[in-house]
Amino acid sequence: MNKLHKAKILITGANGLLGQKLVQLILQEGEYELLPSGLGDSRFPEDWQVENWISMDIRDPQQVQNVFDQFQPDYLIHTAAMTNVDQCEQELEACKDLNINAVHHLVSACEKHHTHMIHLSTDFIFDGEAGPYDEEAAPNPVNFYGWTKLEAERIIERSNIKSAIVRTVLVYGVANDMSRSNIILWVKESLEQGKKIQVVNDQVRTPTLAEDLAKGCLQIIKKNAVGKFNISGKDLLTPYDMAIATAEYFDLDKSLISETDSQHFKQIAQRPMRTGFIINKAFQELDYRPKSFMDGIGILSKQLKLADS
Numbered sequence: 086m087n088k089l090h091k092a093k094i095l096i097t098g099a100n101g102l103l104g105q106k107l108v109q110l111i112l113q114e115g116e117y118e119l120l121p122s123g124l125g126d127s128r129f130p131e132d133w134q135v136e137n138w139i140s141m142d143i144r145d146p147q148q149v150q151n152v153f154d155q156f157q158p159d160y161l162i163h164t165a166a167m168t169n170v171d172q173c174e175q176e177l178e179a180c181k182d183l184n185i186n187a188v189h190h191l192v193s194a195c196e197k198h199h200t201h202m203i204h205l206s207t208d209f210i211f212d213g214e215a216g217p218y219d220e221e222a223a224p225n226p227v228n229f230y231g232w233t234k235l236e237a238e239r240i241i242e243r244s245n246i247k248s249a250i251v252r253t254v255l256v257y258g259v260a261n262d263m264s265r266s267n268i269i270l271w272v273k274e275s276l277e278q279g280k281k282i283q284v285v286n287d288q289v290r291t292p293t294l295a296e297d298l299a300k301g302c303l304q305i306i307k308k309n310a311v312g313k314f315n316i317s318g319k320d321l322l323t324p325y326d327m328a329i330a331t332a333e334y335f336d337l338d339k340s341l342i343s344e345t346d347s348q349h350f351k352q353i354a355q356r357p358m359r360t361g362f363i364i365n366k367a368f369q370e371l372d373y374r375p376k377s378f379m380d381g382i383g384i385l386s387k388q389l390k391l392a393d394s
C-alpha cells in the first residue's frame with residue numbers, strides 16, 4: 086500500500102456502544118480513512134464533526150454491496166447485531182436475520198473486495214460450565230443469541246476471507262444516545278433513584294471496558310492479525326461484585342442491593358453461569374492491556390461528569 090493511501094475502515098453498528106468508541110479512537114489516530122455506518126442517521130455528539138456517515142441496513146444485501154463497491158474498504162469492523170439477549174429469545178427470525186443472514190451478505194462483500202473482516206463475537210457461545218475460557222474451548226450456547234453468534238463465526242470460518250473473530254464479555258461504558266444500557270450504568274442509575282435491585286452472585290464474567298475493546302480491535306488491524314482473540318477485561322467478577330463495587334465507587338446506598346442467584350432471578354433467556362475469558366493470546370500477540378474493573382469505573386465516572394458539565 087503506498088504511503089499516500091490511508092487504509093480504509095468500514096464500521097457497522099457505529100451508533101452502538103463499541104461502534105462509538107471505535108469512531109472516537111480511529112479519528113484520534115488519524116491514520117485511517119473511516120466510514121462509520123449504521124441504521125438511519127448517525128447519533129454521534131455534535132462536537133465530533135464526523136463528516137463521513139453512511140446509512141447501511143446490513144440485512145439488505147444490495148445496500149451492503151453498494152457501500153462496499155463505493156468505498157472498497159480494506160478493513161471491516163462488524164459490530165452490528167441484535168444484542169438484547171432476551172429479545173433474541175422472543176424474536177427468533179429477526180435475530181437470525183440480523184445476527185446470521187447479514188453476516189452472509191458482509192462476507193460475500195468482503196470476498197469480492199478482499200476486505201479483512203474483524204467480527205465481534207461473545208462469551209455466550211459457551212455453556213458456562215467451565216469458564217473462564219481460552220480461544221480453543223468448545224462452544225455450546227445455552228440461548229438463541231449465543232447460537233446465532235456461533236453460526237456467524239462458522240460462516241466466517243467456512244469462507245476464504247481474511248478474518249479475525251473478537252470474542253468479548255459484558256461490555257460496559259457510556260456513549261451518546263445509547264440503544265441499550267449496561268451493568269454499571271444500570272446499577273448506578275437504579276441506586277441514584279433509590280430503587281431496590283436484586284443481583285445474581287453465581288454468574289462469573291470478565292467485564293470489558295468499551296474503550297479497551299475498541300483498542301483491541303484496532304490492534305488487530307495494526308498487526309494484520311487473523312484468527313480468534315479473546316478481548317475482555319482481566320478481572321473475574323460476579324454481577325453482585327460489580328454492583329457492590331459500583332455502589333462503593335459512587336458512594337451510593339449498598340443496602341438497596343440484594344444478593345440473589347440464578348435459581349431465583351429469572352430472565353427470559355438462560356445465561357451461561359461461569360464464563361469470562363483467558364486473554365493471554367491477546368496480551369502476547371496484540372499487546373492488549375485492559376484496565377482493571379475499578380479503573381474502568383473511574384474512566385466511566387469521568388465521562389459521566391464531562392457529559393453533565
Ligand SMILES: NC(=O)C1=CN([C@@H]2O[C@H](COP(=O)(O)OP(=O)(O)OC[C@H]3O[C@@H](n4cnc5c(N)ncnc54)[C@H](OP(=O)(O)O)[C@@H]3O)[C@@H](O)[C@H]2O)C=CC1
Nearest residue numbers: 098100101102103142143164165166168205207253255256
Ligand atoms: N455489549 C456486550 O455486553 C457485548 C457485545 N458483544 C458483541 O459486540 C458487538 C457490539 O456490541 P454493542 O456495542 O454492545 O452493541 P449495541 O447494541 O450497542 O450496538 C449495535 C448496533 O447495531 C445497530 N444495528 C441494529 N440493526 C442494524 C442493521 N439492520 N443494520 C445496521 N446496523 C444495525 C444498532 O443500531 P441502533 O443503535 O439504531 O439500534 C446499534 O447501533 C455485538 O456484535 C455484540 O454481539 C459481545 C459480548 C458482549
Ligand SMILES: Cc1cn([C@H]2C[C@H](O)[C@@H](COP(=O)(O)OP(=O)(O)O[C@H]3O[C@@H](C)C(=O)[C@@H](O)[C@H]3O)O2)c(=O)[nH]c1=O
Nearest residue numbers: 168170207208209253254255256283284285288324356
Ligand atoms: C437486569 C439484571 C441483570 N442481572 C445480572 C444478570 C447478568 O449476569 C448481568 C447482566 O445482565 P443483562 O441482562 O443486563 O446483560 P446480558 O444480556 O446478560 O449481557 C450479555 O449481553 C450480550 C450482548 C453478550 O454478548 C454477553 O456477553 C453479555 O454481556 O447482570 C441481575 O443480577 N439483576 C438484574 O436485575
